[in-house]
Amino acid sequence: MTDSKMPRRRGLLKGAAVAAGAMSVPMVSMAQTTTLRFQSTWPAKDIFHEYAQDYAKKVNDMAGSRLKIEVLPAGSVVPAFQLLDAVAKGTLDGGHGVVAYWYGKNSALALWGSGPGYGMDANMVLAWHTYGGGKALMEEIYKGLNLDVVSYLYGPMPTQPLGWFKKPVAKAEDMKGLKFRTVGLAVDVFTDMGAAVNPLPGGEIVPALDRGLIDAAEFNNASSDRVLGFPDVAKNCMLQSFHQSGEQFEVLFNGGKLKALPAELKSIIEYATQAASAEMSWKAIDRNSKDYEELKKAGIKFYKTPDAVLRAQLASWDKTIAKKSAENPMFKKVLDSQRAFAERAGQWQNDYGVDFKMAYNHYFGRQAKKT
Numbered sequence: 001m002t003d004s005k006m007p008r009r010r011g012l013l014k015g016a017a018v019a020a021g022a023m024s025v026p027m028v029s030m031a032q033t034t035t036l037r038f039q040s041t042w043p044a045k046d047i048f049h050e051y052a053q054d055y056a057k058k059v060n061d062m063a064g065s066r067l068k069i070e071v072l073p074a075g076s077v078v079p080a081f082q083l084l085d086a087v088a089k090g091t092l093d094g095g096h097g098v099v100a101y102w103y104g105k106n107s108a109l110a111l112w113g114s115g116p117g118y119g120m121d122a123n124m125v126l127a128w129h130t131y132g133g134g135k136a137l138m139e140e141i142y143k144g145l146n147l148d149v150v151s152y153l154y155g156p157m158p159t160q161p162l163g164w165f166k167k168p169v170a171k172a173e174d175m176k177g178l179k180f181r182t183v184g185l186a187v188d189v190f191t192d193m194g195a196a197v198n199p200l201p202g203g204e205i206v207p208a209l210d211r212g213l214i215d216a217a218e219f220n221n222a223s224s225d226r227v228l229g230f231p232d233v234a235k236n237c238m239l240q241s242f243h244q245s246g247e248q249f250e251v252l253f254n255g256g257k258l259k260a261l262p263a264e265l266k267s268i269i270e271y272a273t274q275a276a277s278a279e280m281s282w283k284a285i286d287r288n289s290k291d292y293e294e295l296k297k298a299g300i301k302f303y304k305t306p307d308a309v310l311r312a313q314l315a316s317w318d319k320t321i322a323k324k325s326a327e328n329p330m331f332k333k334v335l336d337s338q339r340a341f342a343e344r345a346g347q348w349q350n351d352y353g354v355d356f357k358m359a360y361n362h363y364f365g366r367q368a369k370k371t
Contacts, residue, residue: 034265035068036257041080041097043203044073047223047287048249051155051280052096055251058272067265071096080201087252088147094253099138099153100184100244101201106141107185107324108331111338112153113247114185115317118342122156124349125246125338126277129153132341137334144330148255152270154277155249158284162238162305163218164209164230169238169305172312181205181217185320186243192316202228209233218243221284222291231300240305242313249280 038056042048049071056069074080083095084102100113111117112134117125128134135153142149162169163182169175176194183199190197198214206229208214216234218241219225225237251273258266296302325332361367 033065033068034261035070036093036253037070037072037077038094038096039072039074039077039083039086039092040095041074041083041101041201043228045227046202047227048096048202048220049073051249051276051283054279054283055096055154055272055276058275059269062268062272063265067261067268069094074201074203080203084147084149084252087254088149090254090256092254093257094251097250097252098247099151099250100186100247103184103187103199105145105147106330107328108141108334109138110184111331111334112138112250114183114244115189115246115321116242116314117246118339119346119350120246120338120342121159122246122248123281124342124345126153126156126248127345128338128341129248132345133337134334137330137337141330150253150255150258152251152253152273153248154251154273155280156277157244157247157249158221158288160220160241160244160247161218161225162241162243162309163216164225164234165216165236165238166234168236168301168303169309171306172309175309175312178216179214181208181214181219182243184244185317185324186218188320188324189243189313189316192319193312206230206233220244221288222295223284223287226291226295231295231298235299236301236303237295238303238305240310242310242317 038052040049040052042052052071056071059067059069077092078086080097081101083092083097084105086092087095098113100110103110112125112129120128129138138151142151163180172193175190178195179198180190180195181198181200182190187197187199198208200208200214202219202224205217205219209217209230210233219228219230225231230237253269258269321335325335
C-alpha cells in the first residue's frame with residue numbers, strides 16, 4: 001500500500017466511527033421508561049408508606065431512566081385489603097403491604113406475620129423464608145389461588161405492642177369482652193382469649209376507637225401509632241406481645257409485568273429489596289426510639305404486658321394452630337417447615353446471643369445513674 005492512500009483510508013475509518021456514534025445517540029434518547037403504578041396498604045402519613053417510597057426510590061435510582069415505580073397511598077385505587085387481587089388482575093402493577101392481610105385467602109399466609117413462630121423473631125422468619133423453604137411454600141399458595149403475583153419479603157419489624165387501651169391490662173381475663181382490633185391469626189388468638197375482634201385496616205383504627213366502635217387496638221410501632229393519632233384516643237400502651245412478633249413487609253408485582261422486564265431490571269428489583277430491608281431496620285430503630293420518647297413526654301403511660309397474658313397468648317396460639325392445621329393441609333405444611341428451621345436456628349441464636357439488657361442496665365440502669 002502506498003503512502004498516498006493511507007490518509008484516505010484513515011478518513012474513511014474516522015467517518016465510519018463518527019457515523020456509528022451518531023446512529024447510537026437517537027437509540028439511547030428514544031429508550032422509553034417503563035412506569036409501574038404501585039399502591040401501598042398504608043395512609044400517606046404513616047412511616048410504613050415512607051418505607052414503600054424508600055424501596056421505590058432504590059429501584060428508580062439504580063434503574064436510571066429505564067424503570068420507574070410510582071407509589072400511591074392506601075385507597076388511591078383500591079381499599080387496602082383488596083391490594084392483592086388488584087395486583088394479580090393488573091389493575092395495579094404492584095403494591096406494598098403485609099402477608100397477614102391476605103389471611104382470608106388462605107389461613108397459612110398469616111404464618112408469615114402472626115404468632116410465636118416457634119420463638120423466631122422477625123429477622124429469623126425472613127431467614128426461614130429465604131433459606132428454609134418459606135419462599136417456595138408462599139409461591140405454592142399463590143399459585144394454588146390462581147394469583148399471578150411475584151412476592152418479595154423484606155423489612156423485619158420490631159416486636160409489636162399488645163396495643164392501646166383505655167385501662168391497662170393486668171391479667172388475661174381483662175381481654176374478655178373487649179372490642180379489639182387486630183389482623184391475621186391474631187384474630188383467632190384474641191378471639192380465643194375472649195375478645196370481640198374487628199380486623200380493620202390501619203387508616204380506620206383511630207376513628208373507630210374515637211367513636212367507641214372498638215375498645216382497644218394494636219397496630220405496630222411508636223412512629224406509626226403516634227402519627228396515626230393513637231395518643232389522642234387512648235393513654236395506655238401495653239408493650240411486648242407474641243401476637244405479631246415476627247412480621248415483615250411484602251412487595252408485590254404483577255407476574256406478567258415483572259416477567260416482561262429485562263433480566264438486569266429484575267435483578268435491580270431483587271437487590272433493591274435486600275437493600276431496603278437493611279435500611280428499614282436501621283431507620284426503624286432510630287425513628288421508633290425517638291417517637292417512643294416523644295410519646296412518653298406527651299404523658300402516654302407504657303406498661304409491660306404481664307407474663308400471665310403472654311402465656312395465655314401462647315396457650316391460645318397452640319389451640320389456634322391445632323385447629324387450622326386440621327382444616328388446612330397447607331397450613332400444617334408451612335407450620336412444619338417453620339418448626340424444623342426454628343428448632344435449629346433458635347437453638348443457635350439462644351445459645352450464642354448475649355443478654356444485651358445486662359449491658360444496657362450496667363450503663364443506664366438505676367444503679368449506674370447513682371454512680
